[in-house]
Amino acid sequence: xxxxxxxxxxxxxxxxxxxxxxxxxxxxxxxxxxxxxxxxxxxxxxxxxxxxxxxxxxxxxxxxxxxxxxxxxxxxxxxxxxxxxxxxxxxxxxxxxxxxxxxxxxxxxxxxxxxxxxxxxxxxxxxxxxxxxxxxxxxxxxxxxxxxxxx
DNA sequence: GCCAACGTTGGC
DNA sequence: GCCAACGTTGGC
Numbered sequence: 001x002x003x004x005x006x007x008x009x010x011x012x013x014x015x016x017x018x019x020x021x022x023x024x025x026x027x028x029x030x031x032x033x034x035x036x037x038x039x040x041x042x043x044x045x046x047x048x049x050x051x052x053x054x055x056x057x058x059x060x061x062x063x064x065x066x067x068x069x070x071x072x073x074x075x076x077x078x079x080x081x082x083x084x085x086x087x088x089x090x091x092x093x094x095x096x097x098x099x100x101x102x103x104x105x106x107x108x109x110x111x112x113x114x115x116x117x118x119x120x121x122x123x124x125x126x127x128x129x130x131x132x133x134x135x136x137x138x139x140x141x142x143x144x145x146x147x148x149x150x151x
Numbered sequence: 152g153c154c155a156a157c158g159t160t161g162g163c
Numbered sequence: 164g165c166c167a168a169c170g171t172t173g174g175c
Contacts (some may be wrong), residue, residue, distance in 0.1 A: 031170075032170090068174085128167085129168040129169075130168090130169060131168070131169065131170080144165095
């Protein structure tokens with residue numbers, strides 16, 4: 001079982017939206033490194049839901065990977081924001097997952113708090129200039145993160 | 152295959 | 164709104 005961190009802008013899709021929807025296709029990732037991480041996710045993995053481009057940015061809650069290795073259908077839809085004319089149904093370029101709501105943290109963990117607790121090596125998201133929207137979190141770091149939510 | 156121009160992300 | 168970081172595109 002692996003841990004991950006996945007970013008979303010709460011104005012677009014937030015932890016509260018996921019709490020309402022219960023499950024959601026994590027579509028629209030169009031970065032190869034992020035896609036490769038999505039591809040290596042397995043059902044039952046745990047992902048931290050990170051709110052980006054908001055004040056303050058930070059981790060809002062937890063989700064689980066509900067379905068793995070899902071083709072992102074938006075790549076085939078002409079006119080869709082995420083349409084990729086170079087991708088075909090025979091050889092899809094973009095894969096993703098379906099996530100399921102787990103819980104919203106009682107105490108939101110702000111980026112400032114993350115920076116105070118973790119080095120950029122321990123938690124990539126605290127690294128300045130990091131634009132990757134999906135990234136792995138090692139087990140030790142994930143456990144420390146979870147204890148932060150209890151205080 | 153290099154690299155300048157361009158576009159996007161996302162913190163501040 | 165600014166801009167640093169950095170991935171992508173396209174001319175050559």
